[in-house]
Amino acid sequence: MRLVGYSLRRLALMPLQILVVLLFTFVLSRTANQSPVYQVLGPYASPAAVKHMSHALGLDQPIYVQFARYIQHLARGDMGVSIVTGRPVLSDILDRLPATLELITISLVFAIVIGVSLGVITVMSKRRVTNSATTAYGMLAGSFPDFIVGLGLVYLFFVVLGWAPAPLGQLDPALTPPARITGSIVIDSILGGNWRALGSAIAHLALPVATMVIVYTPGILKIVRSTVRELQNSEMLTVARAFGLPRRLLMWYVLRNALPPIVTTIGITYGYLLGADVLVERVFSWNGVGLYSVQAITSADFAGLQAFVLFATLFSLLVYLLVDIINALADPRVRY
Secondary structure, eight states, X not given: OHHHHHHHHHHHHHXXXXXXXXXXXXXXXXXXSOOHHHHHHOTTOOHHHHHXXXXXXXXXXXXXXXXXXXXXXXXXXXXOBOTTTSSBHHHHHHHHHHHHHHHHHHHHHHHHHHHHHHHHHHHHOOOHHHHHHHHHXXXXXXXXXXXXXXXXXXXXIIIISOOSOOSSSSSOTTSOOOOOSSSOHHHHHHHHTOHHHHHHHHHHHXXXXXXXXXXXXXXXXXXXXXXXXXXXXXXXXXXXXXXXXXXXXXXXXXXXXXXXXXXXXXXXXXXXXXXXXXXXXXXXXXXXXXXXXXXXXXTTOHXXXXXXHHHHHHHHHHHHXXXXXXXXXXXXXXXX
């Protein structure tokens, strides 16, 4: 019941947190030296046309009036219309959201498997070569920007070796996309039995997923290695060894006690992946919300930018709430 109460309090605070983030986004976007009026009319529009369009978009009103009107529309489920696509931005986000969630979720799964495995192997192995190799990987991979890694993978596996498909989206242009069920091409291909589309989708996923895994696995690896190593030298394990408990049971105790910091790091990494997704989608022409946000920024599409920020904020808040709940369930010492 205490955990339920804590979760409800966190959910009750979310509207206020989202409101503050939207306010900052709203003010910063409108104080930047960029106007959607010229994106619509062109750079040589007459002053009369600019004035008329500014009035039509509501940009001639004080900023607090514009924000109040935006919140009123948002409360009715109206996020505005994109000046780039000409469609409601809610429809744009919902159409592109499955592609982004597919990319970052698959990347997170691989990062967890590789990071946890390498972290445990490093601690359990007594070989100096293994420790040096994982340490070098953690230092090098974490120091490169994700878009540089992505461009390097494209050059190596597409340009030089020819093993990967062209970085032009989620599917080969010659193939017919599977019938839309969930919006995820991989899942929809499996559900529809479209195996050619599935093979193409996996091939197009390989490089963007590899980019994110290479860059963001070291964070998980380092926390697993340091936490497991600390627990192995703890009094708890010393007593457990003195009682003659088997090695497998000892490792289970270590992993369970190491779970809270690892889960926290995984949750933070999931949020980072959403931010990294913006540049990765740009490199691989991935038609997700990340690429949509880049187009919104470069085109001064205020409605599209605000919709992306709203989604990203809600996504992060829900992920962090889930992390806290898992930690509370895994560690009885946690009290709210």
